[in-house]
Amino acid sequence: MRWKCVANIVRKYATKSNQFHVGIVGAGPAGFYCAQQLIKIIPDCQIDIIEKLPVPFGLVRYGVAPDHPEVKNVINTFTKIALHKNVRFIGNVTLGQDLTLSQLKQSYNAVVLAYGAEEDRKLNIPGENLSNVISASKFVGWYNGLPANKSIHENLNLDVEDAVIVGQGNVALDIARILLTPVDILKKTDITEYSLEALSRSRVKNITLIGRRGPLQVSFTIKEFREILKLHGVSTKFQNGQMNGIDELIGGLQRPRKRLIQLMYDASKNNIDEEKKFNILFLRTPILIEGSEHVKGILLSKNLLEGEKAKITEQKNKLKCDIIFRSIGYRSIQIDPEIPFDKLTSTVPQNTGLYSVGWLSSGPVGVILSTMSQAFQIAELVGKHFNEGLINEPKPGYNNISRLLLKRNVITVDWEGWTRIDKEEITRGMKSNKIREKIVDIDEMVQIGGNI
Ligand SMILES: Cc1cc2nc3c(=O)[nH]c(=O)nc-3n(C[C@H](O)[C@H](O)[C@H](O)COP(=O)(O)OP(=O)(O)OC[C@H]3O[C@@H](n4cnc5c(N)ncnc54)[C@H](O)[C@@H]3O)c2cc1C
Numbered sequence: 001m002r003w004k005c006v007a008n009i010v011r012k013y014a015t016k017s018n019q020f021h022v023g024i025v026g027a028g029p030a031g032f033y034c035a036q037q038l039i040k041i042i043p044d045c046q047i048d049i050i051e052k053l054p055v056p057f058g059l060v061r062y063g064v065a066p067d068h069p070e071v072k073n074v075i076n077t078f079t080k081i082a083l084h085k086n087v088r089f090i091g092n093v094t095l096g097q098d099l100t101l102s103q104l105k106q107s108y109n110a111v112v113l114a115y116g117a118e119e120d121r122k123l124n125i126p127g128e129n130l131s132n133v134i135s136a137s138k139f140v141g142w143y144n145g146l147p148a149n150k151s152i153h154e155n156l157n158l159d160v161e162d163a164v165i166v167g168q169g170n171v172a173l174d175i176a177r178i179l180l181t182p183v184d185i186l187k188k189t190d191i192t193e194y195s196l197e198a199l200s201r202s203r204v205k206n207i208t209l210i211g212r213r214g215p216l217q218v219s220f221t222i223k224e225f226r227e228i229l230k231l232h233g234v235s236t237k238f239q240n241g242q243m244n245g246i247d248e249l250i251g252g253l254q255r256p257r258k259r260l261i262q263l264m265y266d267a268s269k270n271n272i273d274e275e276k277k278f279n280i281l282f283l284r285t286p287i288l289i290e291g292s293e294h295v296k297g298i299l300l301s302k303n304l305l306e307g308e309k310a311k312i313t314e315q316k317n318k319l320k321c322d323i324i325f326r327s328i329g330y331r332s333i334q335i336d337p338e339i340p341f342d343k344l345t346s347t348v349p350q351n352t353g354l355y356s357v358g359w360l361s362s363g364p365v366g367v368i369l370s371t372m373s374q375a376f377q378i379a380e381l382v383g384k385h386f387n388e389g390l391i392n393e394p395k396p397g398y399n400n401i402s403r404l405l406l407k408r409n410v411i412t413v414d415w416e417g418w419t420r421i422d423k424e425e426i427t428r429g430m431k432s433n434k435i436r437e438k439i440v441d442i443d444e445m446v447q448i449g450g451n452i
Pocket residue numbers: 025026027028029030031050051052053056057058059060063064065068071093094095096114115116117118140171174335357358359360365366367368369371
């Protein structure tokens with residue numbers, strides 16, 4: 001017992017805080033907020049933020065809708081964090097490809113995984129692989145300029161009228177809004193030029209949003225729904241009288257759900273018919289996508305609610321459509337075989353010395369604010385382990401990482417390099433009166449920002 005106590009004291013003081021090295025994998029909100037809190041808790045600790053792409057900000061750059069620029073203001077906070085003297089951004093470095101988890105563990109006292117949830121969940125029904133069935137993550141990545149998704153329009157036909165979006169969350173509403181908003185409004189945002197061009201030729205005018213459960217269970221929020229209601233030339237329609245009687249339940253709901261359901265109920269009473277229609281259909285589960293090469297329709301089973309759960313019935317109905325967006329959630333993956341990945345929940349639990357934050361930790365739910373709180377909590381845990389002397393053996397930090405990357409000929413992009421890319425994007429945007437024109441080619445980004 002006494003020996004253990006002495007060993008703890010020795011370990012605790014084996015490294016001072018300026019020799020305490022933290023490697024964070026992923027430069028999205030979780031990574032940045034974790035770094036921000038760590039600087040406060042362990043002053044002088046050295047933090048490296050390792051990012052797969054040559055550019056930072058994760059889903060703030062590649063997920064948040066282009067017509068929501070106010071959400072992207074968090075970038076100013078992230079920039080301040082990145083400019084802190086003890087924080088280093090190492091862009092264009094992929095864990096699982098350029099570096100292994102074991103190399104990170106050898107280099108850092110604490111490794112914090114913050115690589116998000118990039119895969120999309122599948123419907124797992126026949127017909128899902130037909131052309132014009134597309135995942136929300138790819139479509140969102142496409143209009144936001146994610147390099148991996150820049151070419152999807154080559155296989156996407158927007159020269160059609162009827163679209164179905166499976167899912168009733170905010171991402172589904174983002175997609176609907178982008179499809180229904182006049183291009184003249186979108187062109188002032190940082191949406192990519194190629195998607196503007198494709199959207200300007202889109203004929204989509206009927207969108208049906210399908211959910212497994214009922215009106216009280218929707219997962220979109222009031223701000224996003226209100227934006228749909230305000231869309232010029234679009235009428236929102238609730239199908240099959242599914243909002244009938246809902247008014248009697250509103251009184252028993254808690255805010256903010258009460259306000260949302262009231263707004264939905266009021267909208268269901270509106271009889272105006274505009275040229276474009278946004279239809280909401282509840283209590284349906286897709287069971288088959290019809291078509292030979294292209295999508296022709298979707299077969300849905302009717303559901304019953306048992307408590308909060310949807311139960312499929314034998315009754316079915318068919319919906320004609322030419323394009324289907326699958327927006328039923330994201331999923332994290334195990335990017336290195338050594339990551340203690342929980343396959344059941346697709347998340348990474350906390351371990352001493354190896355932590356996870358953000359969507360990789362909590363699952364792909366919640367907004368930037370909830371991601372921030374979660375990242376702060378885990379930073380506190382790292383601080384606790386540091387104070388208890390559990391993770392304080394001397395580690396080489398960036399010295400080792402830079403040596404490994406040099407050996408593999410990886411061209412990294414540092415914060416200075418990102419600012420060069422940023423400037424170039426803003427300059428390109430000015431030519432067409434846009435906030436920025438994103439560069440969508442990794443090689444081009446590295447050419448501009450890389451430490452060549
Ligand atoms: C379409 C969409 C729209 C959204 N809109 C809003 C909104 O309007 N408002 C709001 O508050 N929230 C919004 N959110 C939620 C918000 O984006 C998330 O809460 C937040 O981004 C989660 O942060 P994260 O850091 O965990 O993940 P991410 O933001 O995904 O960051 C993960 C980072 O890790 C990097 N990475 C991945 N793999 C590797 C690897 N192998 N090696 C190194 N780096 C890697 C990625 O490139 C990325 O930069 C939206 C989410 C989506 C999907």
